[in-house]
Amino acid sequence: MLINADFHVHSCFSMASSKDMLIRNMAPKSKLKGLSLLGTGDAFHPGWLDIIEETTDYSGDGIYTYGDMDFVLTTEVEGKNKIHHLIIIPNLEIARELSAKLPSKNKNADGRPKTQLGGAEILELVRDYDCLIGPAHAFTPWTGMYKSFDSIYDCYEAKPDFVELGLSADTFMADTVRELKDFPFLTNSDAHSPWPHRLGREFNQIELEDISFSSIKKAIKNRDIMANYGLIPNLGKYHMTACTKCYKLVDPMIARENRMKCSCGGTVKKGVDFRISEIADYSEPKHPDFRPKYVHLMPLAELISTVYDKGVTTKTVQGKWQGLIDIFQTEINVLIDVSIDEISKIDVNVANAVEAFRNNTIDVVPGGGGKYGEISFEKKLEKPKAAKITTLDSF
Ligand SMILES: [Zn+2]
Ligand SMILES: [Zn+2]
Missing domain, CATH: 3.20.20.140 (Metal-dependent hydrolases)
Structure with a gap:
């Protein structure tokens, strides 16, 4: 089974x-x-x-x-x-x-x-x-x-x-x-x-x-x-190298030159992305035969939270999440399997967001230094993304 x-x-x-x-x-x-x-x-x-x-x-x-x-x-x-x-x-x-x-x-x-x-x-x-x-x-x-x-x-x-x-x-x-x-x-x-x-x-x-x-x-x-x-x-909170105090993303080489100190006085933590590059033997992944598929997800509640600009644990977001689960049974069905037309009949805004997720056109402000990454639908950010990092709740 x-x-x-x-x-x-x-x-x-x-x-x-x-x-x-x-x-x-x-x-x-x-x-x-x-x-x-x-x-x-x-x-x-x-x-x-x-x-x-x-x-x-x-x-x-x-x-x-x-x-x-x-x-x-x-x-x-x-x-x-x-x-x-x-x-x-x-x-x-x-x-x-x-x-x-x-x-x-x-x-x-x-x-x-x-x-x-x-x-x-x-x-x-x-x-x-x-x-x-x-x-x-x-x-x-x-x-x-x-x-x-x-x-x-x-x-x-x-x-x-x-x-x-x-x-x-x-x-x-x-x-x-x-x-x-x-x-x-x-x-x-x-x-x-x-x-x-x-x-x-x-x-x-x-x-x-x-x-x-x-x-x-x-x-x-x-x-x-x-x-x-x-x-x-x-989206993970240690993906990029970043300051643990102000969460600014920092180039790992520059961080090393500055002895892992940020300009704000905080400590810079090496990201998973960079640590893996240090221990990597290959520049491209070599999957063994038994390695199964890896399906990328993002939490549906966070997607809804971003669409409606409301906190992820608010009644609005949790209610909309529950409404979709009641109809489509699981989050995976909504994110991966159900047709966008079907989701549109329930909530066209969320359907658009799910479509963007499936097409890989959602912006992600990467996480690092202990802050989760954040999703956004703003396609053309004027400022560098690193400056726009804001927090999701911490656990
Ligand atoms: Zn800092
Ligand atoms: Zn642990």
Whole structure:
């Protein structure tokens, strides 16, 4: 069976996460996004594990069900050098045991525990328990594995199971790095809130024998990812090299000459785009045979927000989003599959925007320095785009 899965989210127990990130909200919201399997996130947090146990039904083999949504246990761990690792876990008993074993001072406080273990030690620990592991948002400048290592094998001293690309990268960028030809890529949302422009904003289409941890493990090991759906990378908040204080986009070479200091006094952070170019072996991507298609998305709610010039979480935008989902079932249908004529019958303005998205004629003010990129329909900007960056809400 072909299913859409998002393995990386955070619960209400993670820092800077919405208090609404509870199973009872995550389940219906992810259904509306067209997902049928969701990672629980934060599965080393004892309080979150209790909530999972209390609110879901155990269907066996690692699947916890609420309503018509299936969950698999996943967590992100911050290891040595502040590198983030994503772990997929077989069941609650193992999650509890691993949580107890992980040397970490804040595991009762933060859903994303910090430990001083390096990638190799974390890999060894969780592999003993049959878990899957890979670097989370592998290229990002604060917490991505490639910020500290030029090779994934230097971090893990073994071959991890997957590489999560992160919002600021895609298959075309990652497949310029030779060593990644042996890894399946995962595209996950890293959502901290259940809003539709966050949860499921990236997901994986996977061929599974059935919904079970064993099948998920087999599919990832066999690289049976059938498609990756992800943001246009320059919408990601670390795509370009930029100042973390004033968010001005800065040429990476000039940034280096100025010792990563911005004229405003802020610190400039290297973008994913530039980091990948540093470690790339090829100027053009070379995809291995098994590499599935990568479908670029942008959150439909943000598209509607731009069209109507209203905040993405306002009633107007959420109402229009819900109206389209009620008719066309999923966001993917609206963005990719349904004819523009059909959408026009409901909302001609949104139809025009979706058409522009499909034709690749939407302007994107690229993200960087921690600010998400922004979409715009102004075709002829007088000023340079970098000067026009404004913020979307931060998570
Ligand atoms: Zn992370
Ligand atoms: Zn600055």
